Amino acid sequence: MGTELHPFLIFYAGALLVGLTHGRVRQGVLLAVPLLGALQLIGLEDGSHWQVGLLGLELELFRVDKLSLLFGFLFHLAALLGVIFALHVRDTLQQVVALVYAGSALGAVFAGDLLTLFLFWEALALSSVFLIWARRTPRAATAGMRYLMMQVGSGMLLLAGAVIHYRATGSLAFDHLGLESPGGSLILIAFGIKCAFPMLHNWLTDAYPEATPTGTVFLSAFTTKVAVYALARGYAGTEMLIYVGAVMTCFPIFYAVIENDLRRVLAYSMINQVGFMVVGVGLGTAMALNGAVAHAFNDVIFKGLLMMSMGAVLHQTGKINGSELGGLYKTMPQTAGLCIVGAASISAFPLFSGFVSKSLVMVATLDQGHHVVWLFLLFASAGVFHHAGIKIPYFAFYAHDSGIRASEPPLNMRVAMVVGALLCIFIGSYPWLLYAHLPLPFEYDPFNSSHVIAQVQLLFFSALAFVWLNLRGLYPPELPSVNLDAEWFYRRLLPRAADGLVARLTRAGDALESLCRRPVKRLLDGLFRTRGPHGALADIWPTGSMVLWVAVLLAWLLIASYV
């Protein structure tokens, strides 16, 4: 065991301290934990720092290389932003689990073996669900339960895959796995659930919008990004992922256009962004993999910023549906401006962070000759601007005036958003620092004129489409509604089928009962006749008198022993 302190320990210990303190001291602890943890990571050398023997297994708890270190820093940054944003919250539960959750994400990315990964994988699920339940609404309670089942299910698949892998290879090391390795497909599905692969994605759109205003900011940072990290580590170059990712970039944007809950719109757009990362992992070249990792890095910040701005709106107005909001720019201009920075970043406007990472994946896709996939990604790029870039700020802060005159959110919320926005602009304008810390060596200049002009044209004409559709009255209005998605199978079809089954079984039970009633009655009557008080066999001593005699015997013994 080395001398380096594992960051997850700092977070877990911090969570304990948060539970024991309150007021300013607690706020100090909350802020100190991510700062101390990040400090600990600086200057850390590549290699395995913590090896533990457990039941004859060699566990590698703290593996450091460029890939894990970048995610390590990212999660510290995300935790710091989340903590600042939630500093005003007076809820011990949320503050404790937020640190446990962030610490578990760190434990997962530094895990060098599959068993350690599994343990933190489950810790992620068990801690994060409390950020949903902390909303303390019936809806959050049931959504949290569905979320937990999916997440724990993913962990079970991971464990099963790891066991198969270990029995076949004798190793638990978490390196490149691929589909062909033993247990590889099970582990891929486990990662896929957390990554929100198509048809496995609804836990995200179901649960994230039900969490607390600050809880969703934490949720959006860790779970899916741990999964992207795990995919990049284990499945780089798996061709299937290119197509899975392409589907992920496209289908959620249709839902995002007609979704009313603006945090659910962001949840759909998160699947869309993770799709770009999955394509990058699937391509597996240096540029593509770097693109996937860089985009994960940027997504945590700009999606965090967007979630924060919508969290601020929810916190200030108590509303989050597009149909109930609008015109907030009048009294929340700072939040509106910060939201627009996040929107420009996710839309990949040049000089904003999304541009310098998404373009890596786009260029790599084209270079590898995947022309159809590239067209899908281009469609998704236009679409993301449409639903996240324009729709979110437009319906919350502009559009028709809802008459709500909410004030700006508390200072700590604004500080977190400002830091996030500055990071978006800094990385977008000076990507070289991020590029230098990407896992594989590569060279790329995102600011070549062809690329910049093409992207600006794509985005401006996407915006033009929005303007045109709006002026022509063709744009679908925001409506309070539920849109059916894959979740329908387990939220409607399965319960209905189960209800039907239960009803049928109950009916069958009733029929059986009435069928049996007469013979059973006859049997009981017969028994009563022979063994009842007046029956022929009634003179056999009943148990009652037995108990009485035992009591008498014991009493006599008691008396005898004292006399």
Next chain:
Amino acid sequence: MEQEKRHLFDDPANVRRLLYGFYTVCAMLLVLDLVHHRHVVHAWESLFGFYALFGFVACVVLVLIAKEMRKLLMRSKDYYDDGH
């Protein structure tokens, strides 16, 4: 009652100004395709106004399909709440 302060987009003239500015930028971006020689990988990229047209058509198609999806997929907002 106190008159509320008039905000930037309360004045339709400001909205008009913003839109005209926006249209001008769009037009300029399109013209840029005439003078700027794009480095291309895919043959379609060298078509005049490819990215502009793609962006516009993609978003219109996106919205129109999404609207059709509503007919098929939209339910009342407490759809999942009744009974479960």
